[in-house]
Amino acid sequence: MATNEQYRICPATGLRIYRSAENLIKANAVVAVVFLAVGGLFGFMVAMTRWKAIHLLPAKWFYLVLTAHGLDVLVVWIIFFEMAVLYFASAVLLNCRLATPKLAWTGFALMLIGAVVTNIAVLQGGSSVMFTSYVPMRAAPHFYLGIILFAVGALIGCFIFLGTLIIAKQERTYKGSIPLVTFGALTAAIIAIFTIATGAIILIPTFLWSLGYISHIDPLVYRTIWWAFGHSSQQINVAAHISIWYLIAAVIFGAKPLSEKVSRFAFLLYILFLQLASAHHLLVDPGISSEWKIFNTSYAMYLAVLGSMIHGLTVPGSIEAAQRRKGYNNGLFEWLRKAPWGNPAFSGMFLSLILFGFLGGISGVVMGVEQINLIMHNTLYVPGHFHATVVAGTTLAFMAVTYLLIPLIFQRELILPGWARVQPYLFGLGAGGISVFMMGAGTLGVPRRHWDISMADAQLPYDFPGAANLMMGLNGMSAVLATLGGFIFIVVVVGSLLFGKRIAVGTTEAASGSGQPAASAVGRYGSAEAPAVPGTLAMVGVFFITFILYYFVNWKYLAEIWPLR
Amino acid sequence: MVHSDDKTGNHPEPPTEDNSEPERIPVMQQILDNPFLLLFLGITIPAVFYVIWGIMEIVHIPIAK
Ligand code: HEM
Numbered sequence: 039m040a041t042n043e044q045y046r047i048c049p050a051t052g053l054r055i056y057r058s059a060e061n062l063i064k065a066n067a068v069v070a071v072v073f074l075a076v077g078g079l080f081g082f083m084v085a086m087t088r089w090k091a092i093h094l095l096p097a098k099w100f101y102l103v104l105t106a107h108g109l110d111v112l113v114v115w116i117i118f119f120e121m122a123v124l125y126f127a128s129a130v131l132l133n134c135r136l137a138t139p140k141l142a143w144t145g146f147a148l149m150l151i152g153a154v155v156t157n158i159a160v161l162q163g164g165s166s167v168m169f170t171s172y173v174p175m176r177a178a179p180h181f182y183l184g185i186i187l188f189a190v191g192a193l194i195g196c197f198i199f200l201g202t203l204i205i206a207k208q209e210r211t212y213k214g215s216i217p218l219v220t221f222g223a224l225t226a227a228i229i230a231i232f233t234i235a236t237g238a239i240i241l242i243p244t245f246l247w248s249l250g251y252i253s254h255i256d257p258l259v260y261r262t263i264w265w266a267f268g269h270s271s272q273q274i275n276v277a278a279h280i281s282i283w284y285l286i287a288a289v290i291f292g293a294k295p296l297s298e299k300v301s302r303f304a305f306l307l308y309i310l311f312l313q314l315a316s317a318h319h320l321l322v323d324p325g326i327s328s329e330w331k332i333f334n335t336s337y338a339m340y341l342a343v344l345g346s347m348i349h350g351l352t353v354p355g356s357i358e359a360a361q362r363r364k365g366y367n368n369g370l371f372e373w374l375r376k377a378p379w380g381n382p383a384f385s386g387m388f389l390s391l392i393l394f395g396f397l398g399g400i401s402g403v404v405m406g407v408e409q410i411n412l413i414m415h416n417t418l419y420v421p422g423h424f425h426a427t428v429v430a431g432t433t434l435a436f437m438a439v440t441y442l443l444i445p446l447i448f449q450r451e452l453i454l455p456g457w458a459r460v461q462p463y464l465f466g467l468g469a470g471g472i473s474v475f476m477m478g479a480g481t482l483g484v485p486r487r488h489w490d491i492s493m494a495d496a497q498l499p500y501d502f503p504g505a506a507n508l509m510m511g512l513n514g515m516s517a518v519l520a521t522l523g524g525f526i527f528i529v530v531v532v533g534s535l536l537f538g539k540r541i542a543v544g545t546t547e548a549a550s551g552s553g554q555p556a557a558s559a560v561g562r563y564g565s566a567e568a569p570a571v572p573g574t575l576a577m578v579g580v581f582f583i584t585f586i587l588y589y590f591v592n593w594k595y596l597a598e599i600w601p602l603r
Numbered sequence: 604m605v606h607s608d609d610k611t612g613n614h615p616e617p618p619t620e621d622n623s624e625p626e627r628i629p630v631m632q633q634i635l636d637n638p639f640l641l642l643f644l645g646i647t648i649p650a651v652f653y654v655i656w657g658i659m660e661i662v663h664i665p666i667a668k
Contacts, residue, residue: 203638215636224638228645235646236654262657266649302635309641313649317657325664326657334653 048130048446050289055447058139059129063122063447065146067440068535070118073153074433075528077110082521085472089514090492090507097489101166104487106157108169112428113188113271114153119436120226120278121146121195126447127223127281128202133211137201141194148191156184168487170268173244173255182245186238193234196227218295218302219288222281225305230274232313237267258325269316275428276346277308279390279435283353286387286435289442290378293360296352296569304352307345315339318406322415328408335406343403350395351578354388359569370573386438386462393466394431397473398423400585410592413599419480426473429520434466437527444531450538458530465523471516479509481595 045056080103086094087103095103129136136142158180159165165177203224206212216224240263246252284301287293295301317334320326361373378384401423405411414420441458444450452458484491484506491510493500634640 200638200642215632221635224641225645228638228642231642232646232649256661258661259658262661263654266654270649299631303631306635306641309645310648313645314653316649316653320657326660330656330660338652 045135050446053130054133055130056135058142059125059136060447062136062139062142062146063125063130063443066118066122066125067443067447069146069150069153070115070122070436071440071528071531073110073118074115074524077107077115078521078524080104080107080110082517083107085514085517087489088491088510089517090510092514093490098163098166100489101168101487102160102163105166105168106160109156109160109185110153111433112169113185116275116428116432116436117188117192117271118149118153120230120274121149121192122443123278123282123439124195124199124223124227125202126443127220127285128199128206131217131220132202132206134202134206134209137198137205142198145191145194145198148194149188150191152184152186152188152191154184155180155187159184170264171244172264173247173257173260176248179245179248182241182248186241186245189234189237189241192230196230196234199223199227215298215302218298219281219285221302222277222284222305225308226274226277226281228309229270229277229313233267233270233274236263236270240264240267258323261320261323262326265316265319266313269319270313272424272428273308273312273315275432276312277305279394279432280346280349280353282435282439283349283387283391284356286383286438286442287353287357287360290381290384291357291360293356296355296359296571300348301352304345304348307341307348310341311338312342312345315342315402315406318411321408321411331408335408339406340403343399346395346399350391350399350581351574353391354577355569355571355574358571358574362569362571370576373573380459381441382458382462383438383441385459386434386441386466389462389466390431390434390438393426393434393470393473395581396584397426397470397477398431399427400588401426401473401477403585404589404592407592410596413592413595414477414480416486417480418476418484418486421486422473422476422478422480425469425476430466430469430473434462434469437465438462440527440531444534444538445541448535448538449541450534451541452530453533453538454530457526461523461526461530463523464519465527468516468518468520468523472513472520475509475513475516479506479513482506482509484510 045054047053048055083094083103084100084107086092087100125136125142128134159178160181162178165181167175167177167181171177171181203216203220206216215221240260243252244255244260247255284295314334317331318339321331321335357377358373361376366373366376377388401419405414405419405423441452444452480486482503482505484502491502491506628636
């Protein structure tokens, strides 16, 4: 097919950027950020309601706003941004034109229409069923329809990603294997296809049920299949944000992975096993055997956890190796001290890595253990855990890479660089705080999705310990910080797109604010040569000690709740 | 500068690593280089171990009389 597509050469990476891919990346990223702003505001309102001293929203609004929050941030913000990542990792990193850009625009339109339709359904008030929409709670039909349209649009995006891989191979735009970042994006796309397929299997009948064409949907079947969709979609995020860690390390430091083979193998572990972790949502559901639960949440999932721990070693390790090559060899941590902490792309990425590993990773494994899961199942511990993964982990990584995309793809300088510099710290601290304090409250038994834990109008009163209220207050304060960080992000991004100085072609690297070496490592295959990474190994040691201590502390808690004397 | 190409496959050399000697590709790399095999595995494994096994267990729950 003879197309006549325009491209430009990225001065920082030397990669070709085709106009069609560039426009799609821009459109998806912009819509993502808009929904982050809307959804983040809803999150703030929810947190202000759960802070007893403020108790902002009335009950009816609380559940409506909580539904909208979950959908807009977890689904719409993240998946729109992931589409931008898929197009970037295929067309840009492979030096290739995008497969069927028109169809990609159709997918984009479907996602946008779907997101708007579902939001309308929620805001109309009859669909406060939370984003999980468990049957037999029934939302308005257009609630499900919107999600289905959105999912079809996202599925189109995944197939365009695969199509672009084929074109790149046919047109020989790269040699050997695809770059590691593209491989990570492929992992995300594969998980996304499974996710969306299971979503369709359960949401299409639920849509028909809401219209009255199907009389009954079994709640346990719904929960089982819905979580294949709901939890696997989180694994798309993990694969995508880890790819972004590698990308930022390559662009800012010229870092090569410690071992291409090992990193790819870690992604392969994700492809094979990560999605099985969905089962931990069903750990207390009767009717499903312990064999199924334990196989899916432990034996198989630990192989995926092994994948995450490999990335947790190799990403900082590759940065350390690159820094040591530049001569930062003093002591264990000179490479880290001398890292560009004032560059929000780096600080955001590194905070994302630490918070995701220490808070999200450890708490996820603890919750996946059938016995100790009982202490915190369906408590606020659960949102605490996933705010560490999807907010401090994924969202912060996506924010960090946005600071690179603005000069590289949008070709604008950042406005308010001082604000941008502090933003990852504010957001990271806030997101880390909401995670820790929700987990703390959950450990004390505070339920999730609950409008009033003082049980003011309940027939059976119940008093939570004072510490629980303290946790909720600290959670509220952290929410203020996170919201401020989110607000600054939106101001800097939207302001830069509208008013940022246009970057003359050829100066992009300087404008990325990093002042770092050319970033062509991102598009290449190859490992760092025989690196020594003692600092990273020390950090990994601290991680393991924390992990082991926290794991056993939870068994101790369990023993106290249920003593054997 | 904006460029355009005519999709005849005559690209200027992309910035990939020079690796010209013909080599035998190890099996593991062949697997990792095959996106559709990975797609197949990534769908089949969770479909069997999570979805099908899970649904079979639910179907076997006796119906209350
Ligand atoms: C300003 C930032 C944010 C704040 C203050 C915040 C706060 C909260 C709070 C307090 C809850 C309610 C927990 C409950 O009562 O059960 C919640 C739920 C939730 N949040 Fe956030 N959040 C923020 C950002 C995000 C982001 C960026 C994401 C996703 C990427 C996210 C995903 C969710 C989800 C999925 C729920 C669960 C909704 C449900 O239970 O149906 N949040 N959030």
